[in-house]
Amino acid sequence: MAGDVLEMAIPKEEQEEIKEFISTLLVLPKEDRAVLLSNANAFRVRRDIEKAKR
Structure with a gap:
């Protein structure tokens, strides 16, 4: 079931x-x-900020 979701x-x-x-x-x-995880998190936050600006 979790796999389906x-x-x-x-x-x-x-x-x-x-x-x-x-x-x-x-x-x-x-x-x-x-x-790597720190960089990935920073990238995700940056992407979220860009989305919020639009």
Whole structure:
């Protein structure tokens, strides 16, 4: 059931990208993961701000 909701909320192509990103994170050292996640969060916030401006 949760998988069905996930498929409705996130397109299949994006789900694959997310899986690849997580797979990459799992093989990186903890410090590198923290940097990547911090950058990804900053990018998301910037994108949200741009959307709000429109």
